Amino acid sequence: MxxxxxxxxxxxxxxxxxxxxxxxxxxxxxxxxxxxxxxxxxxxxxxxxxxxxxxxxxxxxxxxxxxxxxxxxxxxxxxxxxxxxxxxxxxxxxxxxxxxxxxxxxxxxxxxxxxxxxxxxxxxVLGMPGVTAWVGLMDICAPKAGETVVVTAASGAVGSVVGQLAKIHGARAVGIAGGAEKCRYVVEELGFDACIDYKAGNLRGDLKEATPKGIDCLFENVGGEIFDTLLTRMNPFSRIAVCGLIAQYNSAPYPMQNIGAVLINRIRMQGFIVSDDLSRWPPALKELAGHVASGRIKxxxxxxxxxxxxxxxxxxxxxxxxxxxxxxxxx
Amino acid sequence: MxxxxxxxxxxxxxxxxxxxxxxxxxxxxxxxxxxxxxxxxxxxxxxxxxxxxxxxxxxxxxxxxxxxxxxxxxxxxxxxxxxxxxxxxxxxxxxxxxxxxxxxxxxxxxxxxxxxxxxxxxxxVLGMPGVTAWVGLMDICAPKAGETVVVTAASGAVGSVVGQLAKIHGARAVGIAGGAEKCRYVVEELGFDACIDYKAGNLRGDLKEATPKGIDCLFENVGGEIFDTLLTRMNPFSRIAVCGLIAQYNSAPYPMQNIGAVLINRIRMQGFIVSDDLSRWPPALKELAGHVASGRIKxxxxxxxxxxxxxxxxxxxxxxxxxxxxxxxxx
The missing domain is CATH 3.90.180.10 (Medium-chain alcohol dehydrogenases, catalytic domain)
Structure with missing residues (x-):
């Protein structure tokens, strides 16, 4: 039986x-x-x-x-x-x-x-990760056309949707991912403007090159040293959607050095959990389903x-x- | 001459x-x-x-x-x-x-x-510090009656107004200040509900006692270790107005351990400078002038x-x- x-x-x-x-x-x-x-x-x-x-x-x-x-x-x-x-x-x-x-x-x-x-x-893409991407990007970051959106774990279930949605809404999308293969996928398949392989060991320099106008919106999935480095590139009046801090789920918290950027650049940083507001799911799923059906979101x-x-x-x-x-x- | x-x-x-x-x-x-x-x-x-x-x-x-x-x-x-x-x-x-x-x-x-x-x-009180207090408290924290507001540098030009305004709007006001004399002033003269003397060396324990229901709004003027400790008491959906980080203006940044609280408790943290939005000065000064004239704000x-x-x-x-x-x- x-x-x-x-x-x-x-x-x-x-x-x-x-x-x-x-x-x-x-x-x-x-x-x-x-x-x-x-x-x-x-x-x-x-x-x-x-x-x-x-x-x-x-x-x-x-x-x-x-x-x-x-x-x-x-x-x-x-x-x-x-x-x-x-x-x-x-x-x-x-x-x-x-x-x-x-x-x-x-x-x-x-x-x-x-x-x-x-x-x-x-x-x-049509479930919790997709809605998470939508809520953090559209409700918290709310990027304007021409602004720069950076997302960590860019090839993942959430990050891949964040960058594609950012592009659809006219922003510059920059991903951060681990390894050349993931970065190739993020740029060539998903259509991000740039991707930084943090394992290549030149995060600070690569970041400067990939974000010549700084960062207006950071969708943060990873935390730790990468997050701390990204803080140094945030623009005045920029937004940070804190979705995940996976780098510290298994270890002691990384000691963040650059929180002062929140004051200097008047950053709005907001932690969120997609289940906090179920009223956002229907509009999120409606937009996502359309883009998946049309092939604009892969x-x-x-x-x-x-x-x-x-x-x-x-x-x-x-x-x-x-x-x-x-x-x-x-x- | x-x-x-x-x-x-x-x-x-x-x-x-x-x-x-x-x-x-x-x-x-x-x-x-x-x-x-x-x-x-x-x-x-x-x-x-x-x-x-x-x-x-x-x-x-x-x-x-x-x-x-x-x-x-x-x-x-x-x-x-x-x-x-x-x-x-x-x-x-x-x-x-x-x-x-x-x-x-x-x-x-x-x-x-x-x-x-x-x-x-x-x-x-009727100038930049007073308006700073008003904007951070009313626009960013927006405390509801019964919520707990904590402000650092509580006896200072900004902090003293934050706590008194919080009380006027029905919140519990808890100050943090350096020394017993300042704390006595904050409670006895300004009418805060409690004040913690961080120099007494028991910040974590004193904080727990002074904020039995946690912190709904933090008005942060100081930064450093005090800020990092306060993060551990933040409630779900709480707000942090980052007004100053004086503790690190003269030294290397304090390595913050507890930024993970932003995610876990879905905190909204916002840096601000009072001169960013001059349209907020008239309503701020109007309310403050009334309270100063009536003696409610000292x-x-x-x-x-x-x-x-x-x-x-x-x-x-x-x-x-x-x-x-x-x-x-x-x-």
Missing amino acids: EKNQKIVLANRPAAWVEESNFRLEESPIPEPGANQVLVRNRWLSLDPYMRGRMSEAKSYAKSVEIGEVMVGGTAGEVVKSNHPKFAVGDTVVGAMGWQTWAVADGAALQKVDASAVPLSAYLG YRESVADGLAAAPAAFISLLKGGNFGKQLVKLT | EKNQKIVLANRPAAWVEESNFRLEESPIPEPGANQVLVRNRWLSLDPYMRGRMSEAKSYAKSVEIGEVMVGGTAGEVVKSNHPKFAVGDTVVGAMGWQTWAVADGAALQKVDASAVPLSAYLG YRESVADGLAAAPAAFISLLKGGNFGKQLVKLT
Whole structure:
């Protein structure tokens, strides 16, 4: 008899996440109750925020408890339904965690159309990462035509959308990514104006060259030394959308030297979490869906095969080993 | 024959400002040209921003050149006028620098009424520091009733107004100041709810006690280790108005450890300079003048006697030696 496979948090990481922090378990496939739906998960999304949920430290969301299934966004198919809005065979997205089967309340699921767009896109460019890019760029940075937008982790699920949206809205888009191959992709495939390979070891000089008029909007995903260096290029009245600080999720915080730029250049710096304001999702998804359908926004996926591969893929993501949106193909 | 006394920048400070960075000079009293006014300066304002003007480093305003008169806000009396808006005997404020006499274009001066309010108040609570407090608190922090506002350098020209305005608008006001005497003044005279003496050596513990519900608004004048510690008490969706970072004007930047709070708590941090938006001055001064006239906003002045005392008073200000608005009485 088929079982539900799930990955639980075995123990909390001390610094870098290790595969031993996770444990693969099996349990019976659950039965849906009233107004519930049984879903066979096809895709699991891996995202940097999950690192925070593995810690006990107070953050914006509750930690995963030891022994609990790891949290995560998923896409799958309805197998049984006790909810009037869902029928067997419907494709749905939700937050069903690192497991192959799940029961969820109908209210916690969203039906999506996987005929025109692949189902996995609803975990990336048409899901949380895409909306994150839109909210940070359009609501916080609000770049004007001709301004310079810089985004870190530019080839990733969020960063790739930020730069393409910036171009669509008439800004100069400059990416920062790790490695020549990612930078080539960012410029040649995604159409950014420039990309800096921070691993090339000349960040400060390369940055000056790529941002001759300084930076008007910084969409920050990485933090640490790169963020601190970027602060030195910010223009008067520039904006910083702080979306992620992945460089310090696994280590002591980087000691920032250049926060004085906030005063000198009257910078507005705003941290945000895409789930804070759900009213922004519909306008974001509307614009993104149009650009994806027309081919103006492109996306790329890194796919790990099978649930058992999720821990290694997640660790690689935290180290920048992914190229585009990191997914796990479950079945 | 009476001469103009002026203090010029003799050389740039290497770290801490020294009296030897300044030089007292004399020159003939200038003659006003067309549309100009000759003013005998009575009061000179000393303010932390002046430290920035002594450096060559790029900042929001032009540096003072070596040999030039130090910049500064002044209040005085019109002695000769070639401008239709000003008559001999009018009291005026302007930015006439560290000198006893000055010629200025009429358009660069503002006539003030020194009958109901002392002339010196127009350099403090009813001048740049007061408007700075109002803009940072009302426009950037925008505290709601019941929220907690923390302000550093709480007994100073800006900080004292921030806390009193916060109280008027229904917030809890917590000051941070250096020394028991300043803290006593902040609570007993100015009516703050609490004050932390950072020199007492228990900032973290005292802060927790004084902000049981965390911090919703931080008005930051100081920077450095105090700022970094305050970041750990910020609430979700809190605001930080970055007005000054005096702790690092004379030394290497403090390495900030807690910038991650901006993301975790979705903080909006905004640097500002009060001269960026002159349209905010009239509403600010209108509210402040009402509260000063009614006695709801109190202020205190530290007065140095004579222009020659200005360098030592300025150095003391940078080290927190002033108590209230630092002025120099010129004649």
